[in-house]
Structure formats: structure tokens, C-alpha cells
Amino acid sequence: MRVVRRLLALPRDLVLFARAMAADPVEAALYIPEQFSWWLHRPVPYEVEEDWGPPVHKILGATWPCPELLSAQALWAEICDCLRSQGLDVGRGSYAGVYSDADPALAAATWCSVRHLQATKVVETGVARGVTTRMVLEAIGDDDNGHLWSVDLPYLFSTNVHDQTAVAVPARLRQRWTYVRGSSRRRLKPLLAKVGPIDLFVHDSLHTVRNMRFEMEAAWAALRPGGVMLIDDVDKSAFRDFSHKHVECERVVCRSGDGPWLFGVVRKPPGALPDL
Numbered sequence: 001m002r003v004v005r006r007l008l009a010l011p012r013d014l015v016l017f018a019r020a021m022a023a024d025p026v027e028a029a030l031y032i033p034e035q036f037s038w039w040l041h042r043p044v045p046y047e048v049e050e051d052w053g054p055p056v057h058k059i060l061g062a063t064w065p066c067p068e069l070l071s072a073q074a075l076w077a078e079i080c081d082c083l084r085s086q087g088l089d090v091g092r093g094s095y096a097g098v099y100s101d102a103d104p105a106l107a108a109a110t111w112c113s114v115r116h117l118q119a120t121k122v123v124e125t126g127v128a129r130g131v132t133t134r135m136v137l138e139a140i141g142d143d144d145n146g147h148l149w150s151v152d153l154p155y156l157f158s159t160n161v162h163d164q165t166a167v168a169v170p171a172r173l174r175q176r177w178t179y180v181r182g183s184s185r186r187r188l189k190p191l192l193a194k195v196g197p198i199d200l201f202v203h204d205s206l207h208t209v210r211n212m213r214f215e216m217e218a219a220w221a222a223l224r225p226g227g228v229m230l231i232d233d234v235d236k237s238a239f240r241d242f243s244h245k246h247v248e249c250e251r252v253v254c255r256s257g258d259g260p261w262l263f264g265v266v267r268k269p270p271g272a273l274p275d276l
């Protein structure tokens, strides 16, 4: 059934790809192996924590129940209102019908990670309308040392959604924010080499196994000892393989706050030697 659907969609996909190639040949060419990775890999089983709060706070070395949670939930609701007030749908598949805004659990875990780690250097991949971006920037607050760098390639196959980029991020928060346009394949390593070591990395860009492996390894090398990575949509093998390879890290796979999806959290041991 899956193969038939793919074959039926092929003419439309080829037209979209030809348009992307004309508009941005470098990024379109870089996308080709990602599409094969998307086709190749199926979900793998994980042991899943249904309630993200206690295990993630254990990894963060913070107490549970968490006094930060109410602020995180209130902000997530405010962001949703902000998007809806601009006539935008919120949730799964709401960006170009392909990508999703951060769910309430990932959004709150992002907030809590910044607060409990007292993170000042944060890198994320994947902005779309900017839910995780806003969570990080609000959590950094007016800490003059705090900064977020966001690597983002606006959806290659529909320019109609490009004007939605970061609409959830108000001007008052942008002085501690650097938007780096382009694929993580091109932009992430040079950025990390410039700004690392970092306290927190959030992956929420292209969820192919190939791209997730690449981003996790790059971010891990730039993470300070005790730093944390939040990885959205870990259902395929990239997160499992990373955990097997880096047996020293603490990790957990959690259920999203809006359905069957999964996100993962990894912490580098506080005593680890820095790579950068």
C-alpha cells in the first residue's frame, strides 16, 4: 500500500523537486540522500516513559514536582493563542502539512532544561513558526549572557510557508537570538565550532535517521560536560544507535504531550572531558 501511494505521488513530487532545484540547487541536492534515508528506515521499539516530567527532571538533577512547570504550560498556551490569532493552525502537520509545532511536553521540557541547567548557550535546529525558539528565549529571560542560535531551512518544497518563519517570536526577544538560515548539514558544524561548548542542543529539524545521526554526533561533540540534548521524533533508529554508541550518557525516551510521538533526552556526564 505504502509503495503504491509513493508511486502515485511521484509525478507531483518530481515537479516539487524540480522547482526546489531551480530555486536552491545546493539545498535541493543535499536533500536527495535524506529522502532515501526517509524511505529506508522504519520505526524501532523503545522503552517509553509515558510521563516525561519525573524522568527528565531526574536527568536534569532537578526536583519533581517542578515549580517551573506552570510557567512553561502558561507560555505554551500563550504561544498557541499567538499563532491562532495570526490565522494559523497549531499542532501536528501544521507547517506546510509536513512539520509540526513542538507539542506541550517537548515545549515544557525545553523550558525546564534551560532553567535547571541555567543554560546560556543554546543551539537548536528547526524553527518553523518558532515554538521551541520562543520557549528557549523566554526561559533565558534577561540574562545578558544568554543566547540562542537556530539553524533552519524553511520548507524547500513550498515557498508559501516561508513567511511563517518564527512568527511566534516577538521582536522584544530577538536581541539574544541568531537565526542561521540553511540546512543543518551545511550550517551546524561551522556554527558549533564558533560558539561551542554549548549547554543545550534541541533537534527539531529534518527527522531522517541520516540527519539525526549527523546532528546528534555534531552537537554531542560540542556539548559541555553535564549538557543536555533534546531530540524530537526519535521513533527510528538514530536515537537508539546513538545511545548504544555513547553508553556513558544518561538518556530517556518520553511520550509527546499530544499523541503517540516520542522525544528523547540525553545528558553528557558532568565529569566528561569536553570535546571542544
Ligand SMILES: C[S@@+](CC[C@H](N)C(=O)[O-])C[C@H]1O[C@@H](n2cnc3c(N)ncnc32)[C@H](O)[C@@H]1O
Pocket: 095, 099, 100, 101, 102, 125, 126, 127, 128, 129, 130, 131, 132, 133, 151, 152, 153, 154, 155, 156, 182, 183, 184, 185, 204, 205, 206, 211
Ligand atoms: C518540526 S519543524 C520545527 C518546529 C519548531 N521547533 C517548533 O517548536 O515549532 C522543522 C523545521 O525544520 C526545518 N528544516 C527541514 N529540514 C531542515 C534541515 N535539513 N536543516 C535545518 N532545518 C530544516 C523545516 O523547514 C522546519 O522549519
